[in-house]
Amino acid sequence: xxxxxxxxxxxxxxxxxxxxxxxxxxxxxxxxxxxxxxxxxxxxxxxxxxxxxxxxxxxxxxxxxxxxxxxxxxxxxxxxxxxxxxxxxxxxxxxxxxxxxxxxxxxxxxxxxxxxxxxxxxxxxxxxxxxxxxxxxxxxxxxxxxxxxxxxxxxxxxxxxxxxxxxxxxxxxxxxxxxxxxxxxxxxxxxxxxxxxxxx
Amino acid sequence: xxxxxxxxxxxxxxxxxxxxxxxxxxxxxxxxxxxxxxxxxxxxxxxxxxxxxxxxxxxxxxxxxxxxxxxxxxxxxxxxxxxxxxxxxxxxxxxxxxxxxxxxxxxxxxxxxxxxxxxxxxxxxxxxxxxxxxxxxxxxxxxxxxxxxxxxxxxxxxxxxxxxxxxxxxxxxxxxxxxxxxxxxxxxxxxxxxxxxxxx
DNA sequence: TGTACATCAGTGAACGCGCGTTCACTGATGTAC
DNA sequence: TGTACATCAGTGAACGCGCGTTCACTGATGTAC
Numbered sequence: 007x008x009x010x011x012x013x014x015x016x017x018x019x020x021x022x023x024x025x026x027x028x029x030x031x032x033x034x035x036x037x038x039x040x041x042x043x044x045x046x047x048x049x050x051x052x053x054x055x056x057x058x059x060x061x062x063x064x065x066x067x068x069x070x071x072x073x074x075x076x077x078x079x080x081x082x083x084x085x086x087x088x089x090x091x092x093x094x095x096x097x098x099x100x101x102x103x104x105x106x107x108x109x110x111x112x113x114x115x116x117x118x119x120x121x122x123x124x125x126x127x128x129x130x131x132x133x134x135x136x137x138x139x140x141x142x143x144x145x146x147x148x149x150x151x152x153x154x155x156x157x158x159x160x161x162x163x164x165x166x167x168x169x170x171x172x173x174x175x176x177x178x179x180x181x182x183x184x185x186x187x188x189x190x191x192x193x194x195x196x197x198x199x200x201x202x203x204x205x206x
Numbered sequence: 207x208x209x210x211x212x213x214x215x216x217x218x219x220x221x222x223x224x225x226x227x228x229x230x231x232x233x234x235x236x237x238x239x240x241x242x243x244x245x246x247x248x249x250x251x252x253x254x255x256x257x258x259x260x261x262x263x264x265x266x267x268x269x270x271x272x273x274x275x276x277x278x279x280x281x282x283x284x285x286x287x288x289x290x291x292x293x294x295x296x297x298x299x300x301x302x303x304x305x306x307x308x309x310x311x312x313x314x315x316x317x318x319x320x321x322x323x324x325x326x327x328x329x330x331x332x333x334x335x336x337x338x339x340x341x342x343x344x345x346x347x348x349x350x351x352x353x354x355x356x357x358x359x360x361x362x363x364x365x366x367x368x369x370x371x372x373x374x375x376x377x378x379x380x381x382x383x384x385x386x387x388x389x390x391x392x393x394x395x396x397x398x399x400x401x402x403x404x405x406x
Numbered sequence: 407t408g409t410a411c412a413t414c415a416g417t418g419a420a421c422g423c424g425c426g427t428t429c430a431c432t433g434a435t436g437t438a439c
Numbered sequence: 440t441g442t443a444c445a446t447c448a449g450t451g452a453a454c455g456c457g458c459g460t461t462c463a464c465t466g467a468t469g470t471a472c
Binding site for chain 2 (some may be wrong): 112115116117128131132135136156157160161163164165166167168169171172175176177178180181182185190191193194197198200
């Protein structure tokens, strides 16, 4: 396996290993030693590239946000600006991301107290929400929705985030096992976007 | 402090100590040794009352669900059956509970893989959601709402759970620091309950 | 009421474990001359 | 082109730490007679 004394790509290899380990053991933490084992390197090697373990976690989380943002862009590209399909696509990406890498998703959104608030991570989280917000602003402009776009965006984010959390934590499974989460989100989002008539 | 050799209430004292520690260090885990220290007892003492640490955690979580259920009942008691105020009250209790004991809240809803799914815990979680569901069913019956009560209940739960999560994890603070979470929930819930007219 | 004894909730010391991090080192690489 | 040497990414062994759990024990309690 290991052919050269100098790894060459150890920095990214460690980040990847950490990300895989976070995914494997669903628990929130992973062991740096495990990451070294996975990268085929001694436990002291990471300290040539990172000051400590926290720095690696921050990198993993930051790359998670980058990936999510890229998936947002890819998923909305097919639809014209202002189309409601764009909003739906963003929500679906969000949910799918959580399902595919639940532990990373949790890490991205739950600030660990031991993790000093990393500026890059914060900025990347902000950018992600900014993307959602922009979609809603566009939608509201095109469809002349009178509501506060910021408020609607937060509501949509909240609904989808709640759905993602309850899905990956197995709470829907306990309580409403036959639920179609995406249908639920879809219908809920339509109501939040004033797309469904009042049936009272 | 400690006066008698036999503690007398050690079982509950350990559960309380664990709950306090979970609250103090916001991280998801706590140390059994710390709980013993807090209860003024040797590290071997818990094993007279619990098979292992997991059993203590399960008890803490179970009592958390019991408390939440009691708060639901207390908060809705003032309003007549079917009143929308009851639904609002349940949502407010949910959010307040999360804010007051964030780490416990996380533990209650995020199933740890190391925690064998405890039947009592599952049942208590189900009971909590059942309470929400019943409120929505009553509301729909009184107000002749045509929608699927189960679907509406899940949407409300999802919205409030998302709001609770994003609040305690500090995500709103990063992205929309001036947001009034309760206003946001209130307005969102009205839309999900078909109480706001379509303004398209 | 007094004593013998079973019961059981506590002690305190020790265990093995895996962790993050440090240390002096060594081997490979690249550059100056 | 060949050699000397600075640089730096790796090694491997060790550290101190706190953890959950086990062990033989001991002191207090309650009950039978």
